[in-house]
Amino acid sequence: MSAVATNALIEAGIKHVSPSSLNRFLRCPENFRQRYVCKKPDRAGHKALLGTADSKAFEDFYVARLGGGPGISLSDCEDSFRDHLLAKAEADEYDLEGETTSSLIDTGIPTIRAYYPVAQSMPDPIAVEEKILIERDSLPVPILGYTDVEFEAFGIDRKGAANKSVHPDWRLQTRIYSAAKSKPWGLHVTTRTKVPAVYTPSDGEQYEESWSTAKADRTVRMVGQIVASMESMILMFGVDDPWPQNGYVHQWACPRCPYKSSCPAWA
Numbered sequence: 334m335s336a337v338a339t340n341a342l343i344e345a346g347i348k349h350v351s352p353s354s355l356n357r358f359l360r361c362p363e364n365f366r367q368r369y370v371c372k373k374p375d376r377a378g379h380k381a382l383l384g385t386a387d388s389k390a391f392e393d394f395y396v397a398r399l400g401g402g403p404g405i406s407l408s409d410c411e412d413s414f415r416d417h418l419l420a421k422a423e424a425d426e427y428d429l430e431g432e433t434t435s436s437l438i439d440t441g442i443p444t445i446r447a448y449y450p451v452a453q454s455m456p457d458p459i460a461v462e463e464k465i466l467i468e469r470d471s472l473p474v475p476i477l478g479y480t481d482v483e484f485e486a487f488g489i490d491r492k493g494a495a496n497k498s499v500h501p502d503w504r505l506q507t508r509i510y511s512a513a514k515s516k517p518w519g520l521h522v523t524t525r526t527k528v529p530a531v532y533t534p535s536d537g538e539q540y541e542e543s544w545s546t547a548k549a550d551r552t553v554r555m556v557g558q559i560v561a562s563m564e565s566m567i568l569m570f571g572v573d574d575p576w577p578q579n580g581y582v583h584q585w586a587c588p589r590c591p592y593k594s595s596c597p598a599w600a
């Protein structure tokens with residue numbers, strides 16, 4: 334990677350990449366340019382609000398178990414979920430997309446109840462919401478992320494979803510965390526179905542990313558190639574002209590895109 338190319342990324346405002354920014358770029362380079370180069374806000378919807386409130390509730394649970402603590406009760410988890418959701422909604426940080434906070438609470442509380450026994454069955458964590466930073470000579474900018482929960486022998490990332498399928502987006506994230514921490518990284522998926530269910534690595538190998546030194550090296554190389562594609566866009570198209578609008582042929586990218594009204598693909 335040349336110093337010129339690295340400077341191009343830094344000058345474009347891309348000082349690091351994260352699992353979510355990498356996935357966004359892979360989904361649609363123009364959407365990535367709008368968000369991370371033009372710095373235009375992207376207000377997440379009600380599913381993201383449910384996810385963030387759920388994460389906070391179990392962050393509280395796992396933090397209380399650090400060092401062998403007992404965790405917090407189910408009703409404290411539910412209160413944490415409710416309080417966080419209401420605070421975020423009141424701050425207008427999310428687009429509720431026509432939902433009400435009470436309907437979101439009704440959707441979220443059963444998922445808290447479904448995951449609580451799984452959380453109780455886990456070993457004592459050694460880190461919760463920890464920052465990871467991968468810096469390598471082969472990476473023009475570092476990879477930055479925040480893991481959900483780390484245990485001695487493995488880590489997990491928690492997800493809420495409509496069904497038990499593993500989203501392709503999640504794979505890059507768990508690979509990066511596994512590479513950063515040199516241990517396997519699992520997914521705990523809670524479905525937002527009528528009767529919520531929880532899927533973990535014990536339900537199939539698709540819920541766990543294995544770790545090896547060679548695989549970690551391949552992961553860093555994969556990310557380096559994605560970052561090289563970002564810098565090639567800067568060098569080919571500049572920062573003011575649109576980048577490829579790949580979201581146009583993606584299953585759900587455009588309907589959820591806040592930049593659609595000015596996107597050349599939809600002009």
Ligand code: SF4
Pocket residue numbers: 361363364578579580581586587590591592593596597598599
């Ligand atoms: S509307 Fe679609 S193609 Fe255009 S920037 Fe958004 S995701 Fe990309």
